[in-house]
Amino acid sequence: MIGQSCVLHISERQLNRFVALISAMAFAYIAWVARSFPPPFNEADVGPAQLPTMAAVLGMLACCWLYWTARQLRGQTEIGxxxxxxxxxxxxxxxxxxxxxxxxxxxxxxxxxxxxxxxxxxxxxxxxxxxxxxxxxxxxxxxxxxxxxxx
Incomplete structure (x- = not known):
């Protein structure tokens, strides 16, 4: 097949940090969009914006962890x-x-x-x-x- 023999070599540290930054931007966008969701129907309900906002915050924390731990990586990643x-x-x-x-x-x-x-x-x-x-x-x-x- 075309392109099957092409192999890209990328630093694991750079790749992990790139993925962390792109993912953090995606999670920030999710949190931003969730701000426009309607308010809760009653006092006991958390509302439609809470779940995506909480997921976005947890995702951004995971991205920070991924970015921070990438400093220990020294190898190369192959994208075959x-x-x-x-x-x-x-x-x-x-x-x-x-x-x-x-x-x-x-x-x-x-x-x-x-x-x-x-x-x-x-x-x-x-x-x-x-x-x-x-x-x-x-x-x-x-x-x-x-x-x-x-x-």
Whole structure:
């Protein structure tokens, strides 16, 4: 396949710090967006903004820890299939962009299969079974048990 033989060598310290900074920016964006969520319905309810805000704070703390512990790393990281990594990143971006258009479940079904294929799984029955299982699991947990509907 094209690009399979390309190997990138990156310092573990730089890679971990880059991932920590990008992730921290993503968590900060989540916290910023959560500010615009509506207030709680009553005094006992924490409101819709609390969970993403708490997750963002914990995520930012984890990013700080990752950045701090990266100082101990001295090795090199090999990215053996950069085109697969790039295709996975593009698939996630397309997933986020297409979810409002086609809905959560159809988009998730396709995204799971594409991400697995980008990771190297090419057996159709495994792709299909896993995509169906993930969507079914999310539906049972969120729609049926927690009564949280996805778009």
């Amino acid at each position: 299939r950069p085109l697969r990594v790039l295709s996975g990143v593009i698939a996630i971006g397309a997933y986020v962009m297409l979810m409002p258009v086609f809905g959560f479940y159809p988009t998730s079904f396709v995204a799971v299969a594409i991400l697995m294929a980008a990771s190297g799984e090419h057996r159709a029955w495994v792709l299909l079974t896993t995509a169906v299982s993930v969507c079914l699991f999310v539906y049972v947990c969120f729609d049926l048990i927690l009564d949280v509907q996805f778009p």
